[in-house]
Amino acid sequence: MxxxxxxxxxxxxxxxxxxxxxxxxxxxxxxxxxxxxxxxxxxxxxxxxxxxxxxxxxxxxxxxxxxxxxxxxxxxxxxxxxxxxxxxxxxxxxxxxxxxxxxxxxxxxxxxxxxxxxxxxxxxxYLQLSVTENNIMLLTGQGNDTSEISRLLHRSERTIGTHCRNAIKKMGMENRLEFYKYASCLAKYGEGNGITLCI
Structure with missing residues (x-):
């Protein structure tokens, strides 16, 4: 049980x-x-x-x-x-x-x-997070902003924004604030380990 x-x-x-x-x-x-x-x-x-x-x-x-x-x-x-x-x-x-x-x-x-x-x-x-979307989520939860994530992943800020919007949609969230709150929770409780499954 x-x-x-x-x-x-x-x-x-x-x-x-x-x-x-x-x-x-x-x-x-x-x-x-x-x-x-x-x-x-x-x-x-x-x-x-x-x-x-x-x-x-x-x-x-x-x-x-x-x-x-x-x-x-x-x-x-x-x-x-x-x-x-x-x-x-x-x-x-x-x-x-x-x-x-x-x-x-x-x-x-x-x-x-x-x-x-x-x-x-x-x-x-296809509604699950890609590796890049997952990395962006983890970096967001660690307190990085779009420009820092862009620098760390060697991608443009526009590409980071697109991946972020796609992740928000896949996870069924309304906006970036909900995405940030989830990413922060994951950083606090998940320690970056395990997988994220979108239901």
Whole structure:
């Protein structure tokens, strides 16, 4: 059974997501009859499988759940980060996004990085971040502006801007501010490790 936790200073976000998840355990959310199987994490000495934050979801892929193995797991890249923005989405769309997150968490890291998985999960490979878009996102999260990123990647500022706009669109974000907040969250919690999966 998957362990889930919600980390947020936004009480409305936390309460709303907790209620949505609780409703999905009965299988009565969007007419789907398959309930989610998980429990909210209560043990502070273990690492949850899924961590919901304000702008991102982190999926920890490992059989070991002790905190001392977090660094080793991140070094092996067995962490998946998913942008999680809900503004402008209906409850049904948010519930579908949550179901895909649980599908990824249940599938395991190996399956989640294969092309066949994208098809079975209803994800489009071409809607995933390119290597350049991912690098721009990581550099943005580290506090670099467009001119610094342009210099570091040996690309024009216009090209950097185009890649940034494409990444924003793929991640389902509204603007550069949401992109910056996600990139900052990734820099703070993801330490640049793992992969970003756009759902």
């Amino acid at each position: 998957l362990q889930v936790t919600i980390i947020s200073n936004n009480a409305y976000f936390k309460s709303g997501l907790r209620n949505l998840l609780a409703g999905m355990t009965g299988g009565n959310d969007t007419g789907d009859t398959s309930p989610l199987s998980f429990s909210f994490q209560h043990d502070p000495c273990t690492v949850p499988d899924i961590i919901f934050r304000d702008f991102m979801v982190t999926i920890n892929m490992t059989s070991s759940r002790s905190y001392r193995n977090v660094q080793a797991r991140q070094e092996r890249g067995q962490v998946i980060h998913i942008p999680f923005t809900c503004r402008g989405l209906t409850i049904e769309e948010i519930a579908m996004k949550v179901r895909k997150i649980f599908l990824v968490a249940s599938a395991g890291y190996g399956a989640a990085t294969h092309t066949d998985f994208y098809k079975s999960a209803g994800l489009k490979r």
